Amino acid sequence: MNIDEPKLVMSDKCKSELVDGYRFEIEIYRLDNQNKWTLEAVDCKDASYVWDDKFVSDQEALGTAIEILNNEGALGFMGKDTKP
Numbered sequence: 001m002n003i004d005e006p007k008l009v010m011s012d013k014c015k016s017e018l019v020d021g022y023r024f025e026i027e028i029y030r031l032d033n034q035n036k037w038t039l040e041a042v043d044c045k046d047a048s049y050v051w052d053d054k055f056v057s058d059q060e061a062l063g064t065a066i067e068i069l070n071n072e073g074a075l076g077f078m079g080k081d082t083k084p
Contacts, residue, residue, distance in 0.1 A: 015062070022074035024069060
């Protein structure tokens with residue numbers, strides 16, 4: 001039996017962002033059979049922060065990531081005990 005698994009679709013909004021001298025990789029993706037986007041930020045120590053909420057658009061996800069990183073600063077964001 002051949003079962004097709006959904007493929008991962010990466011947004012063209014993915015980017016690298018420098019905040020307070022620390023590099024963050026902002027990754028935005030979805031499965032090809034879903035409409036909503038997942039947001040993930042990876043810090044300079046390869047720690048991954050994945051948002052629980054999904055986003056209607058990849059632009060909304062990118063805006064959220066940049067807003068939170070800039071408002072909290074790199075160290076504030078990385079120092080959280082829980083994921084955003």
